[in-house]
Amino acid sequence: MVQKGDFIRITYTGRLDSGEVFDTTDEETAKANNIHNENKRYGGEVVILGAKHTLAGMEDELEGKEAGYSGKVTIPPENAFGRYDAALIQDIPITRFPDKPQSGQRVVIDGKYATVHVVMGRHVRVDFNHPIAGKTVTYDYTIEQKLESPEDKISGLLEMYAGNKFKIEVSGDTASVEVPLALALEKQWLVAKALVATDMLKYGGIKELVFIERFTQEALNPAKPA
CATH class of the missing domain: 3.10.50.40 (Chitinase A; domain 3)
Known part of the structure; x- marks a missing residue:
């Protein structure tokens, strides 16, 4: 159950x-x-x-x-x-947008998603309601x-947050994850690993989660073909 x-x-x-x-x-x-x-x-x-x-x-x-x-x-x-909240429709100065917004476009303003309704001269009317609100x-x-297993739980969370395959080992109440170098260099990985760690430590039955990110000269500076 x-x-x-x-x-x-x-x-x-x-x-x-x-x-x-x-x-x-x-x-x-x-x-x-x-x-x-x-x-x-x-x-x-x-x-x-x-x-x-x-x-x-x-x-x-x-x-x-x-x-x-x-x-x-x-x-x-x-x-x-x-529920749909009319108070979440706001007029935003067009200078807040890096590119000219288009009606129906999804944008991020102050970390919040919104939908562009209409461009009105120097202002843009946006709707912060979810599209299906x-x-x-x-x-x-x-x-x-x-x-059931810690390995499956970690793998599932990593798939959800990062979309990659990982080598995972569990010993007692400690788990370790080998992180591909290409992923370790991406900014979004900083957020993803924090989310995975938070969920596993709270719900996953482990006390420590270790992420192993290996940086080597060979990996960072691969030899060019002769």
């Missing part, structure tokens, strides 16, 4: 009341509904119940189910992407697997 703090892998497809598919873990479904994202990893997502990795309504639905269970749940706005959503889902 799935409980809060458990690591699970789920697959799902989300639809609006109109039947429009807005999110899915299935690549073919994404392509068929013109929402395919080349940067997204399809095939399933690892979530920790109680860690706010998924919608509140979905967490409530998943809790108490067994691995292998397939179901369908309809979630109201307050437990999905929030105020809407009821329905998910068809399957709990594919409950992750």
Whole structure:
């Protein structure tokens, strides 16, 4: 039975009341509904119940189910992407945008995502509501697997946050992860490893998580072919 703090892998497809598919873990479904994202990893997502990795309504639905269970749940706005709040529509000086914004464009302002509504001379009207705020959503889902071992839990989180394969070793309550040099040099890795460590130390049953990043002259300065 799935409980809060458990690591699970789920697959799902989300639809609006109109039947429009807005999110899915299935690549073919994404392509068929013109929402395919080349940067997204399809095939399933690892979530920790109680860690706010998924919608509140979905967490409530998943809790108490067994691995292998397939179901369908309809979630109201307050437990999905929030109620629509007109106060979150704001006019921002166009000088805040590095490039000329376009209507419908998704932008980041002060670390928050927003949608451009309209450009009005020197100002841009943006909406900080989630694009699906105020809407009821329905998910068809399957709990594919409950992750039990520390290795599987770490691997699942790394896949979610970093999208890479890693060598993982666990000894007692300490785990170590070999980090590919190419990834270690990326800025987003600083955030990803902090998220993985926070989740594992809180929910994963280990007391120490070590990331091994090896820097060598050969790796940083590969020999050029003669």
